[in-house]
Amino acid sequence: PLQQIAPELMKAIYKQLVMVGDVYSGKKCLTLRFSHDQYIDNYQYVDNNVAAIEVDGKHMEFKLCWTAGSEEYDRLRPLSYPKTDVILLCFSIDSPESLEHIMEKWAPEVKLHCPNIPIILIGNKKDLRNDPNTISKLEKVNQAPVTPDEGQAMADLIGACAYLECSAKTNEGVSEVMETAAKAVVNLKTQRNQGSCKCI
Template sequence: MSELHRKLVIVGDGACGKTCLLIVFSKGTFPDIYVPTVFENYVKNITVDGRNVELALWDTAGQEDYDRLRPLSYPDAHVILICYSIDSIDSLENIEEKWYPEVKSFCPNL
């Protein structure tokens, strides 16, 4: 059975839980401390509809300091996951004001 390769990029405001979400999904553990991410990659092998899928998980920095670097993560993405923090209305508002427009700009066909 052939293996599929897929790329997921996660974006959202800094400190909204992107890295924690990916670590729990890929490693099954929750990180003890907060360490801001610049770029991290994880790989998780999963089965979807009986097919093996190698899922590359691209973690991005949400801070404005990295606005010019983050677009390098978008090419060849199959899935973009936009995250926000449930305890930050600003984080939620930034989905519409910042993240969705950025994703549509760099990934118009997703």
């Protein structure tokens, strides 16, 4: 016999969240943390990519999609964008180049294929900012981990709704990322009903 569907599930809001960014920018690990509350370094495959959250009294379920960041997928990646409700533009705090690529590549691509969709800039791997090995490695090439001010400046430059930092490894800031994404979707729907499309 068919199981009775719980009333709260019948009222669920189903949305799609897409993560975009360089290779090794933390997209897969963040997906795994969102959907299974686990961290596995160098995890290659993430199954059952769904995350549920309550926001403003509403039950929301996100289908989570992370996109391949390598150039050979440039033509295939846009296939992930249809029906997207919110974008997480990801860079890695231990990679200043990945932040630069947000402006050079990822923000223009997302705005082309997903106009008027909320964009949230995410600094992943926050745990590496004060990691001695990371600092030493970057110092050898006259670089340093991305600072919060640098991340916020980029968010302002690309017109992101918000800038957040998190660590899938330690779980720091992960819940705030999901909450912000959910609120961005709810607010966008409200603003569209009111005839405007501003970010949160």
